[in-house]
Amino acid sequence: MSILIIEDDTSINNMLEYLLKNHGYEVKQAFSGTEGLLILDDSIDLVLLDLMLPGKTGEEIIREIKKRSNLPVIVMSAIDAMDKKLNLFALGADDYVTKPFNNDELLARIKVHLKKANKEESKILSYKDIILDLNTYQVTCNKQEISLPKHEFLLLKALMENKNQVLTKSNLFSIVWDTSESADDNTLNVHISKLRNKLKECNPNEEYIETIWSIGYRLKK
Amino acid sequence: MSILIIEDDTSINNMLEYLLKNHGYEVKQAFSGTEGLLILDDSIDLVLLDLMLPGKTGEEIIREIKKRSNLPVIVMSAIDAMDKKLNLFALGADDYVTKPFNNDELLARIKVHLKKANKEESKILSYKDIILDLNTYQVTCNKQEISLPKHEFLLLKALMENKNQVLTKSNLFSIVWDTSESADDNTLNVHISKLRNKLKECNPNEEYIETIWSIGYRLKK
DNA sequence: CTTTTTTTGTCATTTAATAGTCACATAAAA
């Protein structure tokens, strides 16, 4: 994990370098915005940017960085006036710390942003009163949790990812079974049936999966 | 930690409720600004406020909230026009996310503001009759101390830090072994089994770890 | 440095949950 510090105050820059190296990060130092942009390359995972820079302003630097890639940028600034902060977010800064900052807070924020950039983000689908958590495979219907086996989960996921579309049987087969060839056409029917039963148990008053005769299935409007 | 959601769109409101509950927060839901103001009391630690509400506008709601107390307010809004946002900050909103928002970002911001409001999270985790001290690595179950080897401790810690969530096998692998690749898939099963045995010895009448078939594990509700 | 103890990982077997198949019932189109 490599962090680029762009900060014109030498002592703060060095202090940050020491702090970050001590916590296992690779560190590159720049003492002006333009220098920072020169150093910036694929090896950098996160930028720590001071706002008050000689030459190009912090705002310009952020814009340049974000033009090139979607690196997380944490802004450090003595300005805690709200309007300033706002503009930074609008430009694409991912977070800010106000000077003088707490080292642990800074480290925590760095960690969060590196993790975010590295990990797929959490995704939650919803349809009517069904909530489907793609990260943890949890399914909630009518605020009750249902436990769905893998194939039933994948079926429901496929339907919910294509809310307004009819999914053909071979569509569904290729999504859930990695093949459009069906061993037994009935397999799908059975799974849909089981899924419907479980949903009905949670909410008897609602219909979810609609049969499109001789084509496939879709979620009811 | 209790969060009040004020959002008129039912499905977004419910999705947020799910997300936040899953991350250990208490949640109260309001579907209009006036309802939100009625629910608002001392138990609430943070307000998540949609801007576009029927009846009273978001701006009015913020003013009302801030008149009563200094609760952190995070505004959610589809409007990313700058001037709008500026006014919100002027009114006292503490942060904002634009819709559609990234769940992890929202969680991170909530955490930051709760921390700022000095509602620090403790270094001692508890679940049912298990107490886990992250500082001293002591584990107590049913008032008896258990000594857990490193991997078992980390497993239990991971589960307890994500009380309501299903942790996938690869989640757990990356937490305990620093890799999501498992040499032998059974390794995890064995450790879970050992952990369960030790917990059962302390309290034979309680079940703690639940298996989510073909996905992973989580703590029983 | 060697021995002992503890922890960790692997294997084989048992146990449990899920997936798939069949037979027949039901419903829709022709």
Add this chain to the structure above:
DNA sequence: TTTTATGTGACTATTAAATGACAAAAAAAG
């Protein structure tokens, strides 16, 4: 009414998880 497709309960096969036993590795003790 006939044909064709879908729905569903019961059964079997398949796959995943739990666990006792053991070996390897690491840590602690001597």
